[in-house]
Amino acid sequence: MFSSIRFKVVAAIVTSLVLGGAVIIWFIAAAHDETLQASAAGATRTSIAAFERLKQDEIRAIKGVMELIATSPEYRRHFAARDREKLLEWARPIYARYKQAYGFTNWNNIDLDHKQFLRLTKPEDFGDAITRFNVSETHRTRDVVAGLEQGGQGFALRVSMPVFDQATLGDLKAGTLVGIFEIGTNVTRFLEMMKEQTGDDYGMVLRKDAIDPKKWASTRDYDKLRNNWDDQKDIVVAHATTADEHLFAYAGDTRRIPATGAVLELLERGGRHFVRSAFSIPDPSGQKQAAVVFVLHDVTEPVVLATAVRNRVVGAVVVLLVLVLIVVIGVFNRLVVRRLNAMVETATLVVGGDYQRHIVPSANDEIGQFERLFDQFREIFVGLAESASDGERARKTP
Numbered sequence: 001m002f003s004s005i006r007f008k009v010v011a012a013i014v015t016s017l018v019l020g021g022a023v024i025i026w027f028i029a030a031a032h033d034e035t036l037q038a039s040a041a042g043a044t045r046t047s048i049a050a051f052e053r054l055k056q057d058e059i060r061a062i063k064g065v066m067e068l069i070a071t072s073p074e075y076r077r078h079f080a081a082r083d084r085e086k087l088l089e090w091a092r093p094i095y096a097r098y099k100q101a102y103g104f105t106n107w108n109n110i111d112l113d114h115k116q117f118l119r120l121t122k123p124e125d126f127g128d129a130i131t132r133f134n135v136s137e138t139h140r141t142r143d144v145v146a147g148l149e150q151g152g153q154g155f156a157l158r159v160s161m162p163v164f165d166q167a168t169l170g171d172l173k174a175g176t177l178v179g180i181f182e183i184g185t186n187v188t189r190f191l192e193m194m195k196e197q198t199g200d201d202y203g204m205v206l207r208k209d210a211i212d213p214k215k216w217a218s219t220r221d222y223d224k225l226r227n228n229w230d231d232q233k234d235i236v237v238a239h240a241t242t243a244d245e246h247l248f249a250y251a252g253d254t255r256r257i258p259a260t261g262a263v264l265e266l267l268e269r270g271g272r273h274f275v276r277s278a279f280s281i282p283d284p285s286g287q288k289q290a291a292v293v294f295v296l297h298d299v300t301e302p303v304v305l306a307t308a309v310r311n312r313v314v315g316a317v318v319v320l321l322v323l324v325l326i327v328v329i330g331v332f333n334r335l336v337v338r339r340l341n342a343m344v345e346t347a348t349l350v351v352g353g354d355y356q357r358h359i360v361p362s363a364n365d366e367i368g369q370f371e372r373l374f375d376q377f378r379e380i381f382v383g384l385a386e387s388a389s390d391g392e393r394a395r396k397t398p
Helices: 005-070 073-080 084-102 133-141 189-198 213-222 300-351 366-396
Strands: 104-110 116-119 145-150 155-164 177-185 201-207 235-240 262-269 272-282 289-298
Touching: 005 073, 005 084, 005 145, 005 155, 005 177, 005 189, 005 262, 005 272, 005 289, 005 300, 073 084, 073 155, 073 177, 084 104, 084 116, 104 155, 133 145, 133 155, 133 177, 145 289, 189 201, 272 300, 300 366
Parallel strands: none
Antiparallel strands: 104 116, 104 177, 145 155, 155 177, 201 235, 201 289, 262 272, 272 289
16 A cells, blocks of 8 residues: 555645645744744833833932932031031931832932941941942042942942032032932832833842842841742842742843843743743943843733634644545546556456457546557557467467
8 A cells, every 4th residue: 555656645745735734833933933022022122111211200309309408508517517416317307208208218428438427227337438339420520420239238229419518409519529418219119110001020130149148138027028038049039010029030141131121931820921021220330230120021812812823724734634635636546546547457358368458548648648558559469469379370270
């Protein structure tokens, strides 16, 4: 059976159809993957733009508050006189009010030698060196510097401003520079705002090599959060808009994730499908990475649609395969197999002595030409057979 022409032709057709169907399915899958990639890339760009917009809005709000404080005569006088107790007494209720209203997490008053003069969050903790880029840059440029920076306990947006002893709202740089004023705020709440705007889930991760694990544990305990320090090897989740922080597990090197974003992979959780992408946030110097934000973009609907399309294509290929096989086998039997079988049958009868059998060409095609040629061979064979028979009879006649 396996050596028959019919089997070989059918096998060739089946193979061709299967390969053709596989190619079609591959193209559908490739197009689907491209669509998901484009969707995830678009979601990442939207998220980057939303984060940058929120950051700039926050910087403007902080700068407005800082200008009011920096132009206060009491603030300037206590700071210039290095009267820590009076400055604390004056600033404490103001900081409490702004912390409640704007979510400020830090208010630092820094000497010109970059030593902490008064930290409103921990007044008893002062005198330590402040080496942050934004503070150094404010000291150098005598101007406001803002940026996102990872510190020993976490990640924050910090704005630093020079304080001059004659500053007014119309002229913030009047007089002599007396110190640096810095306010910080936790930007993880940006992720919740972004989720409301885009519908995507977000997770912000920080590199452990820039964080003090004891301070991290203390901060998590203060915020009444589980200490997730040991969840991952190199990074720790600072904030997530979903309770499942494992969605933001990443074994790769986050330092390779660009600020423009990168699409990472397709995930499936609880019957839902997500494309995970990420973008990095540079520090104020722009020379290193401060944090990475992961984006979980729900693509369940397009995945379900693509699966349905793929299933329909597979079904159509199977049906087409069956129909083509039926048609091809029928046509092949009619045009080739039956005619070849007829020639074999005629040849068998002729060889058996039935010289009256003829092969009549059934069509003007390749098989028809072969039928005519075969009939010519039949006539030659019959002629030879009859001549031999006549000669044999002649020898036997006395």
